Amino acid sequence: MRDLAGKVVMVSGAARGIGRAVAERLLAAGCQVSAGVRDVSRAPQGSAGFAYDATRQGSAQGWVDETVARFGRVDALVNAAGINPRASLLEGPDDAFQDLWSVNAMGPIHVIRAAWPHLVGGGEGRVINISSLSGKRVRNDNLGYAMSKFAVMALTQEVRRLGWDHGIRATALCPGFVDTDMTAHVTKWPRDKMSRPEDLALIAEMLLRLSSTASVAELLVNCRHEDTL
Numbered sequence: 225m226r227d228l229a230g231k232v233v234m235v236s237g238a239a240r241g242i243g244r245a246v247a248e249r250l251l252a253a254g255c256q257v258s259a260g261v262r263d264v265s266r267a268p269q270g271s272a273g274f275a276y277d278a279t280r281q282g283s284a285q286g287w288v289d290e291t292v293a294r295f296g297r298v299d300a301l302v303n304a305a306g307i308n309p310r311a312s313l314l315e316g317p318d319d320a321f322q323d324l325w326s327v328n329a330m331g332p333i334h335v336i337r338a339a340w341p342h343l344v345g346g347g348e349g350r351v352i353n354i355s356s357l358s359g360k361r362v363r364n365d366n367l368g369y370a371m372s373k374f375a376v377m378a379l380t381q382e383v384r385r386l387g388w389d390h391g392i393r394a395t396a397l398c399p400g401f402v403d404t405d406m407t408a409h410v411t412k413w414p415r416d417k418m419s420r421p422e423d424l425a426l427i428a429e430m431l432l433r434l435s436s437t438a439s440v441a442e443l444l445v446n447c448r449h450e451d452t453l
């Protein structure tokens with residue numbers, strides 16, 4: 225098991241929901257957390273908050289540069305920022321498909337690319353991409369969201385392929401419903417039967433603690449039974 229004390233972990237979407245819970249859990253575990261947030265005043269207490277907006281060109285590079293200037297290195301990334309506007313096959317709107325691609329798929333790509341030299345340099349970099357069960361099967365009409373999360377599955381495989389010999393290990397963490405703002409509109413499943421952000425944070429900590437010889441490629445988290453998952 226790896227000691228997380230002092231590890232520098234960049235967490236996007238750290239102002240709310242899963243990203244915030246992960247950041248708080250990692251702080252409690254002794255990590256130095258670089259919180260990538262759109263409003264730095266909302267970074268979790270104890271973290272270093274830096275401006276990060278997935279839709280702004282150069283934002284990921286700026287966040288990485290500021291993190292390295294502050295801490296001297298990057299040991300791990302948790303890509304948690306995400307959106308889920310409805311983008312259906314027959315009705316669109318096409319703008320929503322574009323937004324989903326930009327934030328959910330290109331966002332993590334830009335952060336990983338900018339942090340890559342530092343992850344390689346450290347010799348045992350870690351990447352956790354918060355994907356979704358929507359990255360594993362299509363079960364509702366938000367095709368745009370599912371496509372963006374399928375893309376995150378491919379991205380995670382590529383990080384593993386390209387990074388393995390550099391000691392980099394990557395995991396796609398795939399929850400179903402989690403009780404956050406993102407599921408505020410969900411009425412078909414009770415909130416008290418959704419996964420908790422704290423559960424995902426516990427899993428993220430565990431993934432970061434695992435040694436390089438016990439790497440988890442995908443981890444699916446169900447709050448309800450599904451025949452195929």
Ligand SMILES: NC(=O)c1ccc[n+]([C@@H]2O[C@H](COP(=O)([O-])OP(=O)(O)OC[C@H]3O[C@@H](n4cnc5c(N)ncnc54)[C@H](OP(=O)(O)O)[C@@H]3O)[C@@H](O)[C@H]2O)c1
Nearest residue numbers: 237239240241242262277278305306356401402404405406
């Ligand atoms: N909740 C679920 O049921 C569920 C299930 C499976 C997967 N996921 C995935 O888990 C991740 C976290 O979701 P969540 O449930 O924690 O959602 P959430 O509570 O809605 O939080 C989303 C986070 O993403 C940030 N964000 C949104 N657009 C951004 C942008 N353009 N640039 C940078 N940050 C941006 C938000 O920042 P602001 O606070 O500034 O808006 C917020 O911190 C997402 O990738 C989501 O797809 C969620």
